[in-house]
Amino acid sequence: DAKTTQPTSMDCAEGRAANLPCNHSTISGNEYVYWYRQIHSQGPQYIIHGLKNNETNEMASLIITEDRKSSTLILPHATLRDTAVYYCIVRVNNAGNMLTFGGGTRLMVKP
Amino acid sequence: DSGVTQTPKHLITATGQRVTLRCSPRSGDLSVYWYQQSLDQGLQFLIQYYNGEERAKGNILERFSAQQFPDLHSELNLSSLELGDSALYFCASSEQLQNSPLHFGNGTRLTVT
Numbered sequence: 001d002a003k004t005t006q007p008t009s010m011d012c013a014e015g016r017a018a019n020l021p022c023n024h025s026t027i028s029g030n031e032y033v034y035w036y037r038q039i040h041s042q043g044p045q046y047i048i049h050g051l052k053n054n055e056t057n058e059m060a061s062l063i064i065t066e067d068r069k070s071s072t073l074i075l076p077h078a079t080l081r082d083t084a085v086y087y088c089i090v091r092v093n094n095a096g097n098m099l100t101f102g103g104g105t106r107l108m109v110k111p
Numbered sequence: 112d113s114g115v116t117q118t119p120k121h122l123i124t125a126t127g128q129r130v131t132l133r134c135s136p137r138s139g140d141l142s143v144y145w146y147q148q149s150l151d152q153g154l155q156f157l158i159q160y161y162n163g164e165e166r167a168k169g170n171i172l173e174r175f176s177a178q179q180f181p182d183l184h185s186e187l188n189l190s191s192l193e194l195g196d197s198a199l200y201f202c203a204s205s206e207q208l209q210n211s212p213l214h215f216g217n218g219t220r221l222t223v224t
Contacts (some may be wrong), residue, residue, distance in 0.1 A: 032210060043113065043201050043215030044154065097205075098144055098167055099213055101154035 004088045009106040012082075018075040020105050022088030025069040031092045033064060034099060035073045037084040044087065044101075047073065078109045114138065115216035117202050123222045129190040132219045136183055136204030142166070143185040144205075144213060145177055149198040160185055192223045 005023040012018040024033065034049040048055055048062045050071075055062045061074040075082055087104040091097070114137035124130055136143050145157040156169035160179035171177075174192075179185045189196060199220050203213040 034212065041199060041218070041220075043115070043203075043217045044213075045113070046212040046214060049210075049212060097142075097209055098156045098159055098169065100156065101146075103153060 004090055004102055006086075006088050006102065006105045008103065009108065011108050011110055012075075012078045014080060014109055014111050015077055018078040018082065018107060018109070020073040020075075020086050020088075020107065021070065022072070023070045024088070024090045027068050027090050028092065031090045033062065033068075033071050034089045034091050035060070035062065036087045036089065036099075036101075037082075038087070038104070039081075039084040047086075049091075078107075080109050080111065083107060083109045113214040113216060115202060115204050115214055117200075117216035117219050119219060120217070121220050121222075123224065124192060125224055126192055126194060128192050128223075129188065130192065130221065132187040132189070132200050132202075132221075134185045134187070134202030134204075134216060136185070136202075137214055140204035140206050140214075141183065142205045142207070142211075143179055143183070144203040145171075145185070145187050146201040146203065146215075147198050148201065148218075149195075154201070157187070189221070194223050197221055197223045 035047040036044040038044045050062045064071045085104040116135040118133045141162045144159045147155045157171040159167040177187045199218045201218045203215040205211040205213045
């Protein structure tokens with residue numbers, strides 16, 4: 001899997017948009033970008049994924065740059081319950097198709 | 112609720128013992144993945160099964176083994192337990208091999224004393 005680089009931690013004010021960046025400069029053409037989050041030792045929760053087009057669902061938006069070397073996860077109106085570790089993962093379509101987790105970004109949403 | 116069920120939620124055992132962790136995937140999911148998360152390490156992929164067959168292996172110790180049964184539930188067996196095996200063990204499932212998100216259970220917390 002292509003390596004990803006994320007800031008170790010970020011703060012966000014409650015009610016504001018949280019923009020979490022991720023660099024994946026060595027991404028290949030068939031590799032998808034996935035975002036997960038983990039809230040305090042619970043199981044990782046799937047948020048969103050995309051290949052090259054921007055994606056939006058009920059949880060978040062994913063913006064992927066045209067060269068696909070970076071992406072941003074946007075939580076439009078962060079709440080205290082969004083405090084978690086957010087993982088950006090680049091996933092290749094290989095036989096195993098597993099996800100390889102890095103260190104992630106610890107997002108703290110503050111009142 | 113991801114739909115993935117793991118039992119037990121907590122397990123405390125002694126060094127040298129053997130334990131079995133159980134995972135029921137989401138209905139219809141054929142792939143099951145096992146991950147380990149220790150305090151000093153991130154989420155580490157252990158092993159994957161697809162429709163009963165081993166599909167991929169990660170950093171799984173020889174003392175650990177897994178299987179997926181015909182009803183698609185999976186078990187992770189940990190033997191000759193050591194203090195360092197204390198960790199959260201997560202199971203995940205997905206619909207198909209390619210480009211389907213993994214959905215994780217809430218894990219089994221294993222404490223080896």
